[in-house]
Each structure stands twice: as structure tokens, then as C-alpha cells.
Amino acid sequence: MKHRAGFVNIIGNPNVGKSTLMNAFVGEKLSIITSKAQTTRHRILGLVNGDDFQIIFSDTPGIIKPAYELQESMMDFVKSAFDDADILVYMVEVGESELKDEAFFNKIKRSKIPVLLLINKIDNSNQEEVEKKVNYWKEKVPNAEVYVISALENFNVEPVFERIVSLLPPSPPYFPKDQLTDKPERFFVNEKIREKILLNYKKEIPYAVEVETEEFTESDDIIRIRSVIMVERDSQKGIIIGHKGSALKRVGSEARKDLEKFFDKKVYLDLYVKINKNWRSDKNQLRRFGYQE
Numbered sequence: 001m002k003h004r005a006g007f008v009n010i011i012g013n014p015n016v017g018k019s020t021l022m023n024a025f026v027g028e029k030l031s032i033i034t035s036k037a038q039t040t041r042h043r044i045l046g047l048v049n050g051d052d053f054q055i056i057f058s059d060t061p062g063i064i065k066p067a068y069e070l071q072e073s074m075m076d077f078v079k080s081a082f083d084d085a086d087i088l089v090y091m092v093e094v095g096e097s098e099l100k101d102e103a104f105f106n107k108i109k110r111s112k113i114p115v116l117l118l119i120n121k122i123d124n125s126n127q128e129e130v131e132k133k134v135n136y137w138k139e140k141v142p143n144a145e146v147y148v149i150s151a152l153e154n155f156n157v158e159p160v161f162e163r164i165v166s167l168l169p170p171s172p173p174y175f176p177k178d179q180l181t182d183k184p185e186r187f188f189v190n191e192k193i194r195e196k197i198l199l200n201y202k203k204e205i206p207y208a209v210e211v212e213t214e215e216f217t218e219s220d221d222i223i224r225i226r227s228v229i230m231v232e233r234d235s236q237k238g239i240i241i242g243h244k245g246s247a248l249k250r251v252g253s254e255a256r257k258d259l260e261k262f263f264d265k266k267v268y269l270d271l272y273v274k275i276n277k278n279w280r281s282d283k284n285q286l287r288r289f290g291y292q293e
């Protein structure tokens with residue numbers, strides 16, 4: 001049987017469940033998930049390998065109108081998702097009726113490649129509303145195949161997966177068959193720490209934070225990690241650390257537990273906080289953190 005492989009790009013508004021879906025497909029927590037918009041900043045690939053196929057899922061940041069340089073770069077990741085896709089997965093949630101960016105929306109409607117439109121979070125809805133939404137979206141994006149799913153509860157995810165497999169073009173694999181993702185281990189450490197920051201701090205704090213892992217040393221029985229949490233201002237540094245270091249300690253211990261599961265090994269995690277003024281608007285810094293080519 002001939003081998004098939006292709007890129008499947010998942011796009012949509014912030015918070016509709018794109019990362020949850022990719023993790024459901026891949027079966028690992030590659031992408032961090034929180035209830036906050038802009039949790040995903042990079043484009044993250046997740047691979048699913050079968051004997052005669054390879055699917056390269058690509059999770060992207062939610063589509064927004066960029067307000068600063070970091071967000072510009074985030075939208076470049078979304079644009080590049082259009083360019084190399086073999087199949088487009090356009091995700092909406094039950095409550096929503098249009099994409100925030102019209103240019104993207106028109107691109108989807110004129111797409112030459114297959115479009116699967118997934119209406120997610122139907123666990124939050126009822127039969128009547130779901131049927132209404134299906135009709136609405138079929139009319140709005142006539143070139144799409146419409147599915148209703150719950151990524152969180154893994155409802156109807158399998159038929160979508162099967163459909164994707166059947167749409168893959170003939171091609172040899174793009175990545176080694178035992179590989180799970182294109183990102184290095186340090187990337188997942190940074191993302192896991194960022195997830196805990198998103199969950200533990202309010203308002204603008206998480207958006208001002210970038211994490212960089214300076215040391216990752218693996219031995220037979222333990223991984224030693226040292227990561228720096230960068231903030232833009234002195235006041236933010238105080239908030240991250242918290243009273244007698246309590247807040248930072250909590251982030252560290254929550255992240256360490258998840259990382260031990262992810263790597264299946266004991267982890268020693270050393271965290272510290274540094275001020276890095278205006279990194280979000282600095283092209284050189286964004287390049288260093290992997291947001292620009």
C-alpha cells in the first residue's frame with residue numbers, strides 16, 4: 001500500500017479548543033491549554049504515525065488583530081499555516097458566529113484544499129442549537145465539510161480523524177516515524193512553566209512573561225533544569241515571586257510535577273526571575289525566543 005502524509009493545520013478564534021483538539025489527536029499534552037486567550041504563541045507540530053500514513057497536525061495561535069510585535073509574529077505563524085497545509089481544520093465553538101479577521105475568513109472560503117469545519121464544545125449545547133449552527137456554517141462556508149464535536153470529551157473526534165486520514169495525499173513521511181513533535185525538550189519546559197503562570201496570575205502578568213530554559217541536563221535517573229522567567233517591569237517581578245517566594249514556589253512545584261509525567265523521570269527544577277524591558281516589542285529578542293525566522 002502506498003504511503004500517505006500531509007500537513008493538517010488547525011485554525012480559528014482564540015479559545016475555541018484548537019490545542020485541546022490537537023492533544024486529543026496526538027494523545028499527548030503537547031500544547032498548553034488554559035481558558036485564557038493567547039495561550040498558544042507558537043506554531044506547534046504534533047505527529048500521528050500509522051503504518052502507511054503520517055499526519056502532521058499544526059496548532060496555531062488564535063486569530064487576533066495584532067497590537068504589538070509579539071502578536072504580529074503570532075499572526076505570521078497563522079499565515080504560514082495556510083501556505084503549507086494539505087487539509088485545513090477550521091474550528092469554531094457553538095456560541096460563535098464569525099471569525100474576527102475577515103481576510104482570514106475569505107481565505108478559508110476560497111481555499112483550494114479540503115476544509116473541515118468543526119463546531120466544538122457541543123457538550124455545552126443542545127440538539128436544537130447544534131442543528132441551527134450546522135445549517136448556519138454550511139451556508140456560510142459552502143466548501144467545508146461540517147462536523148460537530150467535543151474535543152474535551154473526545155466526542156466525534158474519531159470520525160474526523162478517519163476523514164483526515166482518507167484525505168491525505170500520497171507522500172513519504174516528512175519526519176522520522178518515532179518522532180512526536182518538531183520542538184526540542186526545552187520548548188516543552190518553557191511552555192509548561194508558562195502554563196502555570198497563566199493559571200496562577202491575573203490580568204496582564206502572563207502576557208508580559210517569557211520563559212527561557214538555560215540548562216537541561218539529563219542523566220539516568222534525573223533531569224536537572226534551570227529556567228528564567230522574564231518580565232518587563234520591576235513590579236511584575238515582585239508579583240511573580242510573591243510573599244517570601246510563595247507564588248514562585250507554587251509555579252515551580254506544579255510545573256515540576258507535570259514535567260515529571262511528561263518526561264517520565266524525576267525532575268529538579270530551578271526557577272528564577274529576571275527583568276527584560278520591553279521584550280515583546282524587540283525584534284532581536286523575539287527572534288531569540290523563536291517567534292521570528
Ligand code: GDP
Pocket residue numbers: 013014015016017018019020021032033034035036037038039040062120121122123124149150151152153
Ligand atoms: P485554543 O485557544 O483554541 O487553543 O483553545 P484551548 O484548547 O486552549 O481551550 C480553551 C478552553 O476551552 C479551555 O478551557 C478548554 O478546556 C476548553 N475546551 C476545549 N474544548 C472544549 C469542549 O469540547 N467543551 C468544553 N466545554 N470546553 C472545551
Ligand code: MG
Pocket residue numbers: 018019020031032039040059060061062
Ligand atoms: Mg491554543
